[in-house]
Amino acid sequence: MRKDQILVTYGSDLKRMAGELMAAADVQAQLKSGMRIALKPNLVVAKPSSTGATTSPELAAGIVEYLLEYGFKDIDIIEGSWVGDDTGRAFEVCGYRALAKRYGLGLYDLKRDATVTRKVGGETLTLCRRAAEADFLINMPVLKAHCQTALTCALKNMKGCIPDREKRRFHQAGLHGPIGALAKALPPQLTVVDGLCGDLTFEEGGTPVQMNRAMLAWDPVKMDAYAAELIGLELSEVPYIGIAERLGAGSTQIGGDTVIELNRAEGGAITPQATRRVAHLAAHVEAFQACSACYGSLIHALQRMDEAGQLGRLKGKVHIGQGNRGKAGAGIGIGACCKGYERCVMGCPPSAREILAELTKER
Incomplete structure (x- = not known):
């Protein structure tokens, strides 16, 4: 496998599929004895992978067993869930605490980690130390849609490696620019994608699509360019990919020999297609530097209203x-940042249930 290629395998056994990808890429040849290896899954919320929101622990198990087979034992799992959720709870619910115990791995909540800074151009980014100082960082995103950036896969998954205050700053800055800069400041050495059943509506899960595949790439920018193409998005719809390429973090070029399939599609694999449901719901929202957790709760509430035929209210x-x-102003505000509005659903973030109750109140 060349460093500019992407490997794809189909099936439903992610543990086996991860091992196949690692072996086909000959990952062990890139490793040195004594390296500190960190696995960064997507545990954005405390929901099991079957919801389409988080990385399956079976994908991690396949990677870990491959590494152990070659004698690499200094392996940690690192993650920081989104603002408003608890990483420790996500470790438990998503099966990573049990995984760490089974294989003797380190398990670290990056919300509690020390930080370092790195500059990209004129921007200074704050990174969690364990991610920044890992010798070999394996990024393990889920292929899924995102309510604000259309796609979340390789590049956006690295946002879990920054502290909560930096996550808030990313949202203040519009997400795309900082995510592109993060790709340059904290490039993973390897990306292995869980494409079993990601949610192609939005990142919090609940409407998973069975895609039955896993993918591996050395270049996370190329991985995202392919992921966007795979779910029917133009690169222009995911600006951070192009920003990352312009900053020198990777390439978006996909040629005829870029994608190498290790087997034929099996187990009901389908061609994924992102829905446009979020865009329809977002037409009812005036968002200004909104955090994903708060925005996601609002989108869930609006979806419930749409299903009940109540959006017209x-x-x-x-x-x-x-x-x-x-x-201050008339109308409805969502979250503590909007407490000056005439009506406000308080919280940071408020739950979808609380938002729905306020939006559907008789007035």
């Missing part, structure tokens, strides 16, 4: 986001 747009701090 909304009068004007719903306001959300950090950019509303200190503002």
Whole structure:
């Protein structure tokens, strides 16, 4: 396998598939004795992988067994869930605490980690130390959609390697620019994608699509370019991919020999296609620097209203986001940042149930 290629394998046994990918890429040849290896799954929320939100522990198990077979034992699992969720709970619910115990791995909540800074161009990024100082960082994203950036896969998954205050700053800055810069500041050495059943509506899960595949790439930018193509998105719809390429973090070029399939599609693998449901719901939202957790709760509430035929009850747009701090106005605000609005669903973030209750109140 060349460093500019992507490997794809089909099936439903992610543990086996991960081992196949690692062997086909001859990953052990890139490793040196004594390296500190870190696995970074997507545990954005405390929900099992079957919901389409998080990385299956079976993918991690396949990678770990491959590494142990070649004598690499200094292996940690690292993650920091999104603002408003608890990483420790995600480790438990998603099966990673049991995984770490089974194989004797380190398990680290990056929300509690020390930080370092790195500069990319004129921007200074704050990174969690364990991620920044790992000798070999294996990125393990889920192929899924995102309610604000259209796609989340290789590049956006690295956002779990920054502290919560930096996550908030990323949202203040519009996400795409900082995510592109993060790709340059903290490039993973390897990306192995869980494409078994990601949610192609939004990142919090709940509407998984069975895709039955796993993928491996050395270049995370190329991986995201392929992922976007795979679910029917144009690169222009995911600006951070192009930003990362311009900063020198990788390439978006995909040629005829870029994608290498290790087997024929099996187990009901389908060609995934992102839905446009979120865009329909977001038409009712006035977002200004909104964090993903808060925005995701709002989208869930609006989806429930849409299913019940109640979206027409909304009068004007719903306001959300950090950019509303200190503002006052008529209408409905979502989250503590919007407490100055006439009506506000407090919380950081509020739950979808709380938002739905307020949006559907008789007035």
